[in-house]
Amino acid sequence: MTQRSFTIRVPATSANIGPGFDVVGLSLSLYLTLKVTITPPTATSPARPPTLTYSGEGADEVPLDAYKNLTTRVALYVLRCHDITRFPANLSIHVDNEIPFGRGLGSSGAAVIAGVLLGNELGELNLSQSRMLDFALMVERHPDNVTAALVGGFVGSYLRELDHAATEAASVPLSEVLPEYPPDACEEWGLNPPQPPFGIGHFVRFGWSSCISAVAIIPRFELSTAKAREVLPLEYSRKDLVFNLQRLAVLTTALAQEPPDPELIYEAMKDRIHQPYRKTLIPGLPEVTSNITPDTHPGLLGICLSGAGPTILALATGGYEAIAEDARKIFREKGIEVDWKVLTVTGGTSLEHH
Numbered sequence: 133m134t135q136r137s138f139t140i141r142v143p144a145t146s147a148n149i150g151p152g153f154d155v156v157g158l159s160l161s162l163y164l165t166l167k168v169t170i171t172p173p174t175a176t177s178p179a180r181p182p183t184l185t186y187s188g189e190g191a192d193e194v195p196l197d198a199y200k201n202l203t204t205r206v207a208l209y210v211l212r213c214h215d216i217t218r219f220p221a222n223l224s225i226h227v228d229n230e231i232p233f234g235r236g237l238g239s240s241g242a243a244v245i246a247g248v249l250l251g252n253e254l255g256e257l258n259l260s261q262s263r264m265l266d267f268a269l270m271v272e273r274h275p276d277n278v279t280a281a282l283v284g285g286f287v288g289s290y291l292r293e294l295d296h297a298a299t300e301a302a303s304v305p306l307s308e309v310l311p312e313y314p315p316d317a318c319e320e321w322g323l324n325p326p327q328p329p330f331g332i333g334h335f336v337r338f339g340w341s342s343c344i345s346a347v348a349i350i351p352r353f354e355l356s357t358a359k360a361r362e363v364l365p366l367e368y369s370r371k372d373l374v375f376n377l378q379r380l381a382v383l384t385t386a387l388a389q390e391p392p393d394p395e396l397i398y399e400a401m402k403d404r405i406h407q408p409y410r411k412t413l414i415p416g417l418p419e420v421t422s423n424i425t426p427d428t429h430p431g432l433l434g435i436c437l438s439g440a441g442p443t444i445l446a447l448a449t450g451g452y453e454a455i456a457e458d459a460r461k462i463f464r465e466k467g468i469e470v471d472w473k474v475l476t477v478t479g480g481t482s483l484e485h486h
């Protein structure tokens with residue numbers, strides 16, 4: 133056996149884009165990169181357990197134990213579902229991460245997609261893209277981030293209505309999909325992992341006008357997606373649902389038009405399903421989204437909360453600095469400091485063998 137090495141690169145994502153709560157996502161040019169090497173053991177270099185090193189965003193908080201880290205636990209789940217109960221010997225993974233944690237830029241979705249591709253490669257499983265999405269959806273239960281991270285671009289997705297048995301299989305607690313492995317994790321953990329049903333998620337890529345960039349205005353505090361979902365109601369009025377559906381239908385085509393129409397898009401990026409409820413967790417959110425408009429900021433097309441927040445996403449064809457600096461002023465009045473970046477819409481996850 134010879135040494136194998138490969139690189140997995142997964143983009144950041146922004147989900148929702150205003151009215152498309154849990155439905156649409158956009159892949160963006162910040163990356164989670166895994167450099168992976170498997171060196172077969174020899175007489176002089178005996179088998180050793182996996183090693184994980186990490187640089188970039190989250191380096192000071194991410195677990196470096198392969199049985200505790202999100203990406204490697206997802207990989208082990210994929211392997212266990214294929215009767216492979218442990219990592220290969222002498223596995224080295226270096227992770228470099230540009231996606232800030234808990235900011236609404238899809239860091240966890242990227243970690244999950246990286247884990248699925250890692251499991252697929254380590255086990256030489258040859259899974260299809262659709263099957264990889266099934267595995268990702270067993271971990272990350274809403275499809276918007278993971279689908280955009282996997283396939284890239286501006287993507288709409290839905291979870292298929294499954295029959296009773298498949299619904300139960302897809303709803304097992306996360307603790308059964310990603311169990312807490314003990315320190316001496318061993319073969320017993322290979323037994324009976326919950327298998328994903330086939331074809332859980334379906335998606336379509338929309339067009340995207342190449343002149344649109346995304347300004348990510350990133351507050352310097354974390355907000356977990358779980359916490360930002362707890363503040364949402366369980367039921368909505370027909371008026372609010374129709375408000376969002378009307379806008380989403382227009383938005384999916386409006387962002388592909390050349391040239392894009394700011395008047396159409398600014399209104400089409402408004403939302404009544406999640407942003408109004410999340411303002412309690414993100415001081416400055418309503419002020420930023422209502423005071424920065426195409427009239428005050430030429431080049432702006434629309435502005436929304438990115439994912440579950442707290443990042444603000446402004447789609448624009450120019451005037452990036454004015455948009456970001458004026459958002460910075462509004463946040464500063466609320467005592468919040470921000471960083472900002474101009475990002476482009478990219479392709480999906482890539483895998484390169486060396």
Ligand SMILES: Nc1ncnc2c1ncn2[C@@H]1O[C@H](COP(=O)(O)OP(=O)(O)OP(=O)(O)O)[C@@H](O)[C@H]1O
Nearest residue numbers: 202233234235236237238239240243356357439440
């Ligand atoms: N590269 C990574 N490696 C390991 N764990 C990660 C990695 N990236 C994210 N995580 C885990 O995911 C958590 C953040 O996930 P969360 O869903 O709350 O936010 P997000 O994915 O950044 O935002 P959003 O889902 O709104 O786009 C981190 O605190 C960390 O526990």
Ligand SMILES: N[C@@H](CCO)C(=O)O
Nearest residue numbers: 147153154357439440
């Ligand atoms: N649609 C999700 C995206 C974050 O993962 C939410 O807004 O909660």
